[in-house]
Amino acid sequence: MHSLNIQYNPRIDQLRWLAATLVFLFHFHLEYAGNGGIRLTGPWTALVTEGHTGVGLFFTLSGFLFMQIALHQGQIVYKDFLRNRLLRILPLYLVIFLVATSIGRDKFAPQDLLYLFASNLGLAPTSGTVITGAAWTISLEFLFYMVFPFLARFTMERGIAYLGGWLLLMAFFKVAAYTVNDNSTLMFFSTWVGRFDQFLIGMAAAMLVARWRAPLARFAPVLLVAAIAFVMWDTALMHRVAPFGAAPKASLWIWWSMVESAGWAALIVAWVSFQPRLPGVVERALSQGGKVSFSFYLLHMGLLHIFATRIGLVAPTGMPWVDAAIMLAVAYGATWGLSTLCYHIVEEPFLRMRRNYGSRDGTVGWSAPPTARSTQS
Structure with missing residues (x-):
């Protein structure tokens, strides 16, 4: 997705594609194995069986991208920043919320509308069904958006140690x-x-890239x-230990988000710093996947559940692994197609309404001190 506030980097979209795909594989495995299909059990398949780690990549990537934008702009107009974030996530999120309240109409209470701001807490309507359950992340992500301009300002004034202090807290x-x-x-x-x-670690990673770009x-x-080895190791550790x-209560989870995000931050830094390009068709396909990743993320579970409950296991070859690969390819392709439609119908018209939220005239918002801006020169 092209930003108005920083030069487009296809590597960011490719990482969005990866995050959405990991979450898709996680849910595909749950539905497929739940229907009696092949179940993965080894620790080195944990990127699938613990594919919810893609959410950690999303949060870390958000912190990284917005901190890069803040460093590039030098100044952010708060109201315009929030306006852009609302245009980015609210239209599709509201559609999913309305689907959830329609499904749960018999239990709906007017105060449930407040769950628009807290889809990750309590008995949110979106959490009442698997097909809208992924929306729990949206309220949390928007909370990060609300505080980010302040975090970015204080980080650029005080340095990366400010983020370290937050991590200790x-x-x-x-x-x-x-x-x-x-x-x-x-x-x-x-x-x-x-x-x-995880959002803070993403911000710190952007500071490191700004400071050490050439090395x-x-x-x-x-x-x-x-970074790839570390991510595979830490997901294998989770699969084995907690x-x-x-594991409703496991001490590993106290530190898990930091370990998980450290791996993803290393991968983000390495991938955006990596100079060689992928083959053109692969580069474009993965970037396209990143562009529609928000729709892909919010819609994939609905389509997977339809496949699981209305089609079930399909065995055209009688070879379990081949049949699983066929089902995976069909489900993934169908989800990609549906997400592309949703992106063009729901997301894109509102994305065209965004505007630059940086300002260098000193009259609105806040600006980074000269020492912070110099890291981008």
Whole structure:
């Protein structure tokens, strides 16, 4: 997706594609195995069986991208920033919310409209059904948007140590919350206490790229291999020690979001610093996947559930792995097509209404100090 506030980088869209695809594979595996199909069990398949880690990539990537924009712009107009964020997420999010309230009409209460602001808490209408359940992340993401301009200003004034201070505070909050919550895994998975540090780590990664751009470009191939290995290791660790669906209270989850986000931050830094390009057709396809990733993320579970409940297992070859690959390809292609339609119908018209939210005239918003702006020269 092209931003009006920074030069377009297809690598960001490619990472969005990766995040959405991991979440898709996670839910596809749940539905397919739940219908009696092949179930993955090994720790080195954890990028699928713990594919919810794609959400961690989304949060980390958001912090990274917005901090890059803040460093590039030097000044952000708060109201225009929030206007752009609303135009980006509200139209499709509202559609999904209306679907959820329609499904749950018999239990709906007027005060449930307040769950528009807290889809990750309590008995939100979107959490009442699997086909809209992915919307839990949207309220949390918007909370990060609301505080980001202030975080960016203070970070550029005080340096990366400011973000380090926040991470120490978050570690304290996590430990304290763990001691009083019997379902702490879900708390860490879906609330501010569990996810804010991932947004902060993404911001810190953008600061490192701004400061060390040339060395990172030189060592990007090595860093990329190391980052991939780290991400595979940490998801395997979760699968072995405290898998999401089987560990309602596990001490690993106190630190999990930081470990997970550190791996994704390393991958983001390596990938945006990596100079060689992919083959043109692959580059364009993955960038397109990133462009429609928001629709893909919010719609995929509805389509997967239709496949699971109305079609079930299909075995055209009688070979389980081949049949699973066929079902995966069909479901993925159908989701991509539906997401492309949704992007052009729901998202794109509003995206065209965005505007630049940077200002250098000094009359509105806030500006970075000269030392912060110089890192971009």
